[in-house]
Structure formats: structure tokens, C-alpha cells
Amino acid sequence: xxxxxxxxxxxxxxxxxxxxxxxxxxxxxxxxxxxxxxxxxxxxxxxxxxxxxxxxxxxxxxxxxxxxxxxxxxxxxxxxxxxxxxxxxxxxxxxxxxxxxxxxxxxxxxxxxxxxxxxxxxxxxxxxxxxxxxxxxxxxxxxxxxxxxxxxxxxxxxxxxxxxxxxxxxxxxxxxxxxxxxxxxxxxxxxxxxxxxxxxxxxxxxxxxxxxxxxxxxxxxxxxxxxxxxxxxxxxxxxxxxxxxxxxxx
Amino acid sequence: xxxxxxxxxxxxxxxxxxxxxxxxxxxxxxxxxxxxxxxxxxxxxxxxxxxxxxxxxxxxxxxxxxxxxxxxxxxxxxxxxxxxxxxxxxxxxxxxxxxxxxxxxxxxxxxxxxxxxxxxxxxxxxxxxxxxxxxxxxxxxxxxxxxxxxxxxxxxxxxxxxxxxxxxxxxxxxxxxxxxxxxxxxxxxxxxxxxxxxxxxxxxxxxxxxxxxxxxxxxxxxxxxxxxxxxxxxxxxxxxxxxxxxxxxxxxxxxxxxxxxxxxxxxxxxxxxxxxxxxxxxxxxxxxxxxxxx
Ligand SMILES: Nc1ncnc2c1ncn2[C@@H]1O[C@H](COP(=O)(O)OP(=O)(O)O)[C@@H](O)[C@H]1O
Ligand SMILES: [Mg+2]
Numbered sequence: 001x002x003x004x005x006x007x008x009x010x011x012x013x014x015x016x017x018x019x020x021x022x023x024x025x026x027x028x029x030x031x032x033x034x035x036x037x038x039x040x041x042x043x044x045x046x047x048x049x050x051x052x053x054x055x056x057x058x059x060x061x062x063x064x065x066x067x068x069x070x071x072x073x074x075x076x077x078x079x080x081x082x083x084x085x086x087x088x089x090x091x092x093x094x095x096x097x098x099x100x101x102x103x104x105x106x107x108x109x110x111x112x113x114x115x116x117x118x119x120x121x122x123x124x125x126x127x128x129x130x131x132x133x134x135x136x137x138x139x140x141x142x143x144x145x146x147x148x149x150x151x152x153x154x155x156x157x158x159x160x161x162x163x164x165x166x167x168x169x170x171x172x173x174x175x176x177x178x179x180x181x182x183x184x185x186x187x188x189x190x191x192x193x194x195x196x197x198x199x200x201x202x203x204x205x206x207x208x209x210x211x212x213x214x215x216x217x218x219x220x221x222x223x224x225x226x227x228x229x230x231x232x233x234x235x236x237x238x239x240x241x242x243x244x245x246x247x248x249x250x
Numbered sequence: 251x252x253x254x255x256x257x258x259x260x261x262x263x264x265x266x267x268x269x270x271x272x273x274x275x276x277x278x279x280x281x282x283x284x285x286x287x288x289x290x291x292x293x294x295x296x297x298x299x300x301x302x303x304x305x306x307x308x309x310x311x312x313x314x315x316x317x318x319x320x321x322x323x324x325x326x327x328x329x330x331x332x333x334x335x336x337x338x339x340x341x342x343x344x345x346x347x348x349x350x351x352x353x354x355x356x357x358x359x360x361x362x363x364x365x366x367x368x369x370x371x372x373x374x375x376x377x378x379x380x381x382x383x384x385x386x387x388x389x390x391x392x393x394x395x396x397x398x399x400x401x402x403x404x405x406x407x408x409x410x411x412x413x414x415x416x417x418x419x420x421x422x423x424x425x426x427x428x429x430x431x432x433x434x435x436x437x438x439x440x441x442x443x444x445x446x447x448x449x450x451x452x453x454x455x456x457x458x459x460x461x462x463x464x465x466x467x468x469x470x471x472x473x474x475x476x477x478x479x480x481x482x483x484x485x486x487x488x489x490x491x492x493x494x495x496x497x498x499x500x501x502x503x504x505x506x507x508x509x510x511x512x513x514x515x516x517x518x519x520x521x522x523x524x525x526x527x528x529x530x531x532x533x534x535x536x537x538x539x540x541x542x543x544x
Contacts, residue, residue, distance in 0.1 A: 050433060057357070084435035094426040097449055107434030110444060156430070163434050 003028040003167070003197045004049070009063035009073070011044055011221075013056070018044045020221040022063070026214075031189060031198045033208035033229065036218030036244070042201040045218070046169050049199065050086040051079045067167075084111070087160030088169040092176055093152035095144030095159075100127075100136050103144045103155055107163045122162050130158035131188050150181025154188065161192075168192065170200040174207065186211050205245055209233050217241045295522070298515035307516055311482040312498065316509030321517050323481040324498035327397070328466065328524065330485050331494055334401035335408070335465050340458050342405070343412030347454075350413075351420040352442060372410035379407040380474030388475050395476025398488040403475050404468060408461035415457025419450035448539070455536040459529055466525055469496035495521040 004026040011019035018041045026032050034042045047053045048065060051072065064071045072082055084107070095103050104123045105113070113119060123140065127133040132154040136147070144155055153173055160168060170189070174182040189198060189211055202208050208215050209229060216226035217238075225232065225241045236242040310320020346368075354361040383403030393399040423446050431441040447454075472494060479501045481493045493501075495517060502514035 052429065052433065055429075055432070080435045080437055082435075083433060088429075088433040090426060090429060090433075092426055094424075094430045096427060096430055096445060106431070106444065107436070110436060110440050159430070159434065 001028075002026060003067070005064075005066045007064045007066070009045075009048065009065065010061065011041070011048065011053070012060045014058050018221050019048075022221075022223050024216060024223060024226060026197060026199060028197050029193055029195075030213040031193050031200060031211055032214045032216065033212035034199065034201045034216050034218060035205055035208050036224075038203070040218045041221040042218050043171055046088075046171055046199060046201050048073070049167065049169055050083050050088050052088065054079065084163055085165050086167045086169060087163055087165035088171070089153070089156050089160060089173050091172040093149055093156055095147070095152050095155050098144060099141045100144050100147070100155060101140040104158045104162050106159060111163075123158075126158040126162040129161050129192070130154045131184065131191075132158055148181070150177050150184060153177060153181070153185060157185075157188065157192075165196065167197045167199070170198065170202075172201050172203050175203050182207075205233075205247075217244060219244075292522075295515050295518050298512055299519050302512045303516040303519050307513070308520065312480060316507060316513055319502075319510075319513050321495070321498060321520060323484060324493050324495050324517070325520065325524070326484050327477070327481065327492035328494040328521075330397045330488070330492060331400045331404060331472075332462060332466055332528075334397065334488065335404040336458070336462050338401060338405040339408050339412055339461060339465075343409050343458070343461070344416050344454055346409075346413045347416035347420055348442060348446075351417055352438065352446065368410050368413050372414060376407055376468055376471045377474065379403055380471030382406065383471060383475040394489070395478070395491055396489045397485055397492045399475045400472050400477055400492065400494070401488070403471050404465040407468065407471060408465050411461040411464065412454075412457050415460065416450070416454045419453025419457065420446060422453065423449045452536045452540045455532055455539070459532040459536075462532075463525055463529060466521070466528070467496055469494070469500050472497060495524065 002025040004024075006022055006024040006026075009019055009022040010017065022045060034045065036042055044053065048061070049067075049072070053059055053061070061073055063073065065073050068085070070077055096106060098106070101119075101123055102109075104126050105119050108122060109119065113122065124133060124137075127136065132151060135151060136142070136155075144152060147155060153176075157168075157173075174185050177185070186207065189200065192198060193213075200208075200212065212229045214226065215229045215232045217224045217232065217236075217240075219240060225236060225238045232241065233245060236245060307320050308325065309322050310318060311323055312321070313319040350361065350365060350368075354364075356362070380403060383399060383406065387393045387399040387402045388395060393402070427445050427449065428441055431445045436444060476491075477497050478491050478493050479497060481491060483490075485492050499514050499517040499521065502510045502517060505511075
């Protein structure tokens, strides 16, 4: 059964339409990559899944995103509960001005996990899952800012994982990182899909080709083509997809 | 293109370097000027108060006889009024700033009007606040000429400074940090207590220090709301009559006897110490938070 079903999703910033009749299904335990030139609506689409677009004034949306039996586009749903299940990692690593430990436990602690030993367990398991534990286990009280860019990004992933989410959203998570850190995060994503459903916006087609199961190509707010990643990269049906993938524009 | 590069290579950098040096010297002189003025001020005050500034002076009540006169009641009055002012103005100011930055709709006309007013209120002469305090706190609310009236008046006086500087501090919290918090399912209030306030507290404290320091030095509005010139008892409640350091000092400087000028100098020295100590405490608190962020 599909994890998420998007139907006829339209999104507007004021009068500007950023998403046009987007239809898509997201399968569980897969990595779905969203590719396309910049400004074509990938981030807008991604942020619809955890309602981060709510913070932008003057926007409107119609259509539906069915997840967990609810239409999460609906204004009346509990967004706090939604965001507990749908985690997000951003383009620029954004550790909080707190220690590594406090960064990881930030969400669960404020949702009521006060017992110190449970916190410790959760921090350890989340950091292990984010492949950061070995590098930081000696100095969990160090500020998150003291880590390298790639480590900060894995810290942000750990912060998501500590919430035990169901879905993980990534918005160009490696665009600010060096190649080695990028590789580590790509490996991590492939491991994580065993337990989570992952949607990733990526600036790099190679990244999409390397790690994703499905790829959707966006252009000017529309999904031009979506399918098995191998299929899209070797045998695109639409010639705009092919031209983008072969680096002719974008 | 070639011309441009030739120009670039033949460019004479000497005037620029000289200008740079010149401005460095001008700015240094400006800085030294204010340090110099402060040093002269301190020197004259210490010279004038020499022999008068001692423990007896701090622990004695004022007196008509210069040799017995002390500043105890004014020191306590200042501690009471300033303490109460800080207690009222900081939560109120920070709360207002949070509302304006995090909750209010900035496009809304009423909110913009409020914002404009707050910014302008910061520039109103303090005597006007004294008149307002007299009408509202002393008369209308019938708090009389009490510490409470004085503290409330000072609160109004420094609120705009605290609000505006807290707003600046709150505005400077990076959006991506707030997003990090919202993305793990935090409510707005949880995000404010978890990210916004911890991040902006150094800035908020800086504004609060400035505001409260200003309140410490004010005499004019307090005279209007009835701070007394002569108090020979220690205040016991917020409804007691009181005097404060600046008023006591003003009172002494207006006496004809030369000794009272010495006592006034001693009072000024105490006011400076009071001001610097409370600033130092606030700065220590601020730096503690700052270190947690950097
Ligand atoms: N906050 C915003 N306000 C107005 N328009 C926006 C905003 N964010 C994005 N847009 C517009 O929506 C379109 C899609 O943007 P975005 O989803 O960020 O694209 P992508 O992530 O693919 O680069 C762009 O034309 C962009 O200018
Ligand atoms: Mg984007």
C-alpha cells in the first residue's frame, strides 16, 4: 500500500502558482528523489508534507495529500502531531545553539521525556542511527556548532530520528557539504530507508541516480515525469526530462 | 578589458592607505576623548568626596548637619524603586516584543500603529512621563507619593527602550533555527522558550541594562510623582514615601554650605558604584548566555 498519495495539488504564493496539479504516490521504505531546475517548486512540494509552508503569509493550497488516513492539506489537522511523524532535514545544517546531547533530545524532551536514563538511551540510539555516535560519544556536552558541516547535518538527522518519525524529508541536504561528507550522508540515507520512507530534494542528478528508488522530475511547478530511477535515467519518456538529465539545461 | 587591467596595476594605492590611517587616528582620538572626560569626572568626584565617602556616610540617615549626613535612605529608596522597575519593565517589555515579533500580523494597521508609537515613545522627555505618572498613578489610582508610583512611572519611561531592543534581538534569531524547532513538532510557545529566548537573551539583557541604567539616573520624573527630598527612615513597603540617589544628590548640591558639595560628590560616587555594579552583574549574566550560544 502506498504511504502517501498526492492528488491534484496546487499551491500559490499570492498570485504565483508554484505547484500545478501535482499527482504522485510515495511508497514505503523507498527513497523518492525530486529533481529539477531551481525555482521549479521542489521545496514548496516537500514542505507541503510537514506543513512548513504554513509560516509563509499569503499562500493558498488545494488538492489533497492523503497520509495515514488524513488529508494533511486540511487546515484543521493537528500540525504538531503531523510534524512529529514527518521529520525534516534542511539545506543548511541548523543545529540549535545547544550541546550535542540537547540537540538530539530537543524534541522528545519537550514532548515530555524527562527521565535522564531514557534520554541517554534515545540520544545514543539516534546518534548511532545517524552514524555520528562514534565521532561524538566522548563529548556530548560540546556545542553542536563545534562540529564540522557534515557532522552538523548528521546531528540534524539524529534530531529528527529521536522523534521516531515515520517519514523523513530532506531538502538538498548535501548541497553545502564537501564530497566526503556528502558520501557519508548518502550511505546513511540508504541505510535509513529500511525503517523510514524518505523524500529528498536534490540539486544533483547523480545523487538521485545513486540513492533513490523513484525519481520525479519537476519543471515550472509541474511533475513532468515520475518513475523508477533507473528507468528515468536510462530511458526517459519526455524529452525535457532527458535534456535535463543529460545536462542540456538547468 | 586590457585597459582596465593596466589601470588596476598602475593604480596608486598610497592615498587610500593614508586615508585609512587618518581615519584610524581620528576614531582613536574620538574614543580617547570620551575616556578622558570620564577620567576627569571621576577624578574631580573622588577628590571632592575624599574623607566624606565612608561607611558612616552609607549607613547614616540624611541630616541638616553636614558632618552627620548620610545617604542610607536614598540608597534603599533607589534599590526599591529600581528593583521594582526592573521587575515590572523587563517581563512587560520582553512580552510586548515577543507579541510584536512572533504573534502579531505585521501587515495589520493597528499593529503597525502600535509599533510606530513605541518607537516614538523612546524619544519623549522624561518629565512628560512624570506628568503622566502624577495624573495616573499618584492621583487616579491613588498610589500617592509612594515607591510604587515612582517605579511604575520609571517603568513607562524605559519600556520603549526595552521593547525596541528586545525586538531587535528577537528579530535576529535565524529563521532556520526556528524551523528546526517547528520541524520536530514544537508549538510556537515551545519554540519561543526553546530557541527564540535562549538565542536572544544576550540582546534582550543589553537593552534591559540600558533601560534600567537610565532609570537609575533619573530625577526629574520622580520629583514630579512626589519622591521626597528628605527621608529619615528606611522604606518598609512599596507604599512608603521614599527618595532616591539622584534626588538626594540634587538636594545636597542646592544647599549653600560648602560641606554639602562634598557630600554630594560622595553621593555621586555611590551612584556611580551602584550603577557600575548592577551593570556588571547584568553583563556577567549576559556573557554566561552568550557563551552557551557561541
Ligand atoms: N516565500 C515565498 N514567497 C513567494 N514566492 C516563493 C516563496 N518561496 C518560493 N517562491 C516561488 O515559488 C517557486 C518555487 O520555489 P521553490 O519551491 O523554492 O523551488 P525549488 O525548491 O525547486 O528551487 C519559485 O518561483 C519561487 O520564486
Ligand atoms: Mg529549493
